Amino acid sequence: MRQRGIFISFEGSEGCGKSTQIQSLTETLKRRSLAFVLAREPGSTAIGEKIRHLLKYTPVALCPHTELFLFAASRAQLVREILQPALLAGSFVICDRFLDSTAVYQGIARNLPFDLIQCVNRHAIEDCVPDITFLLDMDAHLALKRAIRRRTAQDPCDRMEEEPPDFYEKVRKGYLERAEKEPERFVILDAEKTADSLSQTILKILEARWPFQLKTPYGD
Numbered sequence: 420m421r422q423r424g425i426f427i428s429f430e431g432s433e434g435c436g437k438s439t440q441i442q443s444l445t446e447t448l449k450r451r452s453l454a455f456v457l458a459r460e461p462g463s464t465a466i467g468e469k470i471r472h473l474l475k476y477t478p479v480a481l482c483p484h485t486e487l488f489l490f491a492a493s494r495a496q497l498v499r500e501i502l503q504p505a506l507l508a509g510s511f512v513i514c515d516r517f518l519d520s521t522a523v524y525q526g527i528a529r530n531l532p533f534d535l536i537q538c539v540n541r542h543a544i545e546d547c548v549p550d551i552t553f554l555l556d557m558d559a560h561l562a563l564k565r566a567i568r569r570r571t572a573q574d575p576c577d578r579m580e581e582e583p584p585d586f587y588e589k590v591r592k593g594y595l596e597r598a599e600k601e602p603e604r605f606v607i608l609d610a611e612k613t614a615d616s617l618s619q620t621i622l623k624i625l626e627a628r629w630p631f632q633l634k635t636p637y638g639d
């Protein structure tokens with residue numbers, strides 16, 4: 420399949436600021452009247468949201484393989500139902516987490532074999548790989564503190580936020596290792612900078628890489 424849109428993913432551990440940056444970027448795209456599709460992982464399709472609920476709120480520990488296959492099931496549906504059609508139509512696609520989350524969380528932090536993760540991811544996404552991935556990198560404990568502060572009464576027991584502290588260190592290291600292996604796709608950002616300065620940096624990077632696609636006839 421030939422993609423025509425631009426696929427942007429945001430990665431990083433809990434609380435690093437992915438949703439904050441995505442909101443800022445989508446506001447810019449809206450102001451510029453540019454078409455975009457926003458997706459979060461797991462979820463965004465009807466079945467994906469059910470899988471998200473299972474993953475987040477199942478009160479017993481899921482074994483790592485179960486986690487891997489549930490994430491992959493959600494992703495396979497998302498790619499075929501939403502992302503591929505949107506990219507074919509020339510839209511921006513913005514994803515709050517994508518394949519790198521699986522590689523890091525299930526591969527590095529849960530110790531599943533790398534070739535298994537690769538194989539499952541390859542079948543789930545086919546050729547739907549992000550054009551650019553912003554990694555919001557920061558001290559794992561600080562990020563977690565941010566996430567816990569933000570946690571609301573409706574979201575009291577997210578399983579992923581109840582891991583031992585060294586889990587988050589592994590996640591951070593895992594992301595950085597992945598980014599080093601694919602420097603042409605990843606952009607590593609210091610997530611301790613202010614939200615505004617991060618938004619400006621992200622926009623500048625996107626405008627430099629895709630000046631035509633981000634241009635607006637109305638100014639911004």
Ligand SMILES: Nc1ncnc2c1ncn2[C@@H]1O[C@H](COP(=O)(O)OP(=O)(O)OP(=O)(O)O)[C@@H](O)[C@H]1O
Binds near residue numbers: 431432437
């Ligand atoms: N650059 C920043 N500096 C300080 N605080 C920030 C920054 N970016 C986001 N925050 C705050 O940190 C908290 C977590 O941010 P956000 O929800 O965007 O993170 P996230 O990466 O989406 O987390 P999760 O993985 O849990 O969805 C929020 O309360 C947000 O307002």
Ligand SMILES: [Mg+2]
Binds near residue numbers: 438515
């Ligand atoms: Mg978020």
